[in-house]
Amino acid sequence: MTGTTLHAPAGSLAPPARAVVTGIGVTAPNGLGTETWWSAVRRGKSGIGPISRFDADRYPALLAGEVPGFVAEDHLPSRLLPQTDRMTRLALAAADEAFADAGVAPERLPEYAAGVVTASSSGGFEFGQRELQALWSKGGRYVSAYQSFAWFYAVNSGQISIRHGLRGPSAVLVSEQAGGLDALAQARRELRRGTRLMVTGGIDSALCPWGWTAQIAGGSLSASDDPALAYRPFSAEASGHVAGEGGALLILEEESSARERGARVYGSVAGYAATFDPPPGTGGSRLRAAAELALADAGLEPGAVDVVFADAAGSVEADRAEAAAITELFGPYGVPVTAPKTMTGRLYSGGASLDVAAALLALRDQVVPPTVNVGRLADDCLLDLVTEAGRELPLATALVLARGRGGFNAATVIRRYL
Known part of the structure; x- marks a missing residue:
């Protein structure tokens, strides 16, 4: 095979390339590595706990989802350590796992056959903080030259492309919690333009x-110090969310290319759409419109959806808006809904791509993973929320929803590969 773009004959309409996922890499607060994380999710094991990466006693929010057992030296060569923030180190480890899972050796691909599109919402905060401290306490000559890019939103895309020699299309999407779905959609567009393989998803860390x-200033973090009570989306006792770090990176390939090399396929990205909420006070949420447009893109009716992976903001107003969107589309209690991010916290740009990974594995294993710690649902959240224990069901289609601060909405349809 080559990386040459194939064009349809003049006057014909070739169907768009079908995008399939062939590899998954995960760094999550309840598991480092895909199968470790997925086993924890299925058991309802949470990774939320007191912050350990710095002394948080003086702050009003004390809990976070931290990736356990990650030692950068075990995953990266020493030359990369001085130039990378923690989020980039996590991203490079996830990319390595995704390539290995897909059975792809990037160095054997044609030169321009592969690219990378990631999402980011914060950049390398920890690296930037350290260098700012050096600037103000010691002076400019003590600031690392790597500060010029290690903090930047696009750094994960850049470092992944350099490490694996990916000279195809490269980009970064910045739409906060919706970013993981937006990056996946951009990667799908690149496949339709002729690129053979894309690395995509999101990994974030700002602990x-x-x-x-910065996160506290947003006003949405829970002040609870009890990991079982802090993040309870759709609950009558919802009081905000817990922040976390990590996410997922996926290997996305054009179907014929994947089949030609005999790849194992998790599922296909069948539909996607994004909308933007109007200014406050001028209209309601357009999350439902994003879901409807994504289903239309997939050529499906709402009745085809077997499970919804919810955005699950954890605030009363946002939860009610999402519950209303789901209920209007599927009817009261009309479809199983889950939010496994209650075990990780909200991972910003990494959260939606981790939900896509969960959707793919749910379709593989025919099980809806649980939503933990919610307790009693609010009376106006008419959802069939799968809580405490997973639910075995025949699953063919999942709808993943995500929202980003400032009005971003995104929806992606994931289908089981048959």
């Missing part, structure tokens, strides 16, 4: 005093 202060 340092500077990053923590």
Whole structure:
């Protein structure tokens, strides 16, 4: 095979390339590595606990989802350590796992056959904080030259492409919690333009005093110090969310290319859409419109959806808006809904891509993973929320929803590969 773009004959309409997922790499608060994380999810094991990466006692929010057992030296060559933030180190480890899982050796691909599109919402906060401290306490000559890019939103895409020699299309999407779905959609577009393989998804980490202060300023973090009570989306007792780090990276391939090399396929990205909410006070949420447009893109009716992976903001107003969107589309209690991010916290740009990974594995194993710690649902959240224990069901189609601060909405349809 080559990386040459194939064009349809003049006057014909070739169907768009079908995008399939052939590899998954995960770094999550309840598991480092895909199968470790997925086993924890299925058991309802949470990775949320007191912050350990810095002293948080002086802050109003004390809990986070931290990736356990990650030692950068075990995953990366020493030359990369001085130039990378923690989020980039996590991303490079996830990319390595995704390539290995897909059975792809990037160095054997044609030169321009593969690219990378990631999402980011914060950049390298921890690296930036350290260098700012050096600047103000010691002076400019003590600031690392790597500060010029290690903090930047696009750094994960850049470092992954350099490490694996990916000279195809490269980009970064910045739409906060919706970013993981937006990046996946951009990667799908690149496949339709003729690229053979894309690395895509999101990994975030901002668990340092500077990053923590920024997140607290957003006003949505829970002040609870009890991991079982802090993040309870759709609950009558919802009081905000818990922040976390990590996410997932996926190997996305054009179907014929994947089949030609005999790849194992998790599922296909069948539909996607994004909408933007109007200014406050001028209209309601357009999350439902994003879901409807994604289903239309997939050529499906709502009745074809077997499970919804919810955005699950954890705030009363946002939860009610999402519950209303789901209920209007599927009817009251009309479809199983889950939010496994209650075990990780909200991972910003990494959260939606981790939900896509969960959807793919749910379709593989024919089980809806649980939503933990919610307790009693609010009376106006008419959802069939799968809680405490997973639910075995025949699953063919999943709808993943995501929202980003500032009005971003995104929806992606994932289908089992048959």
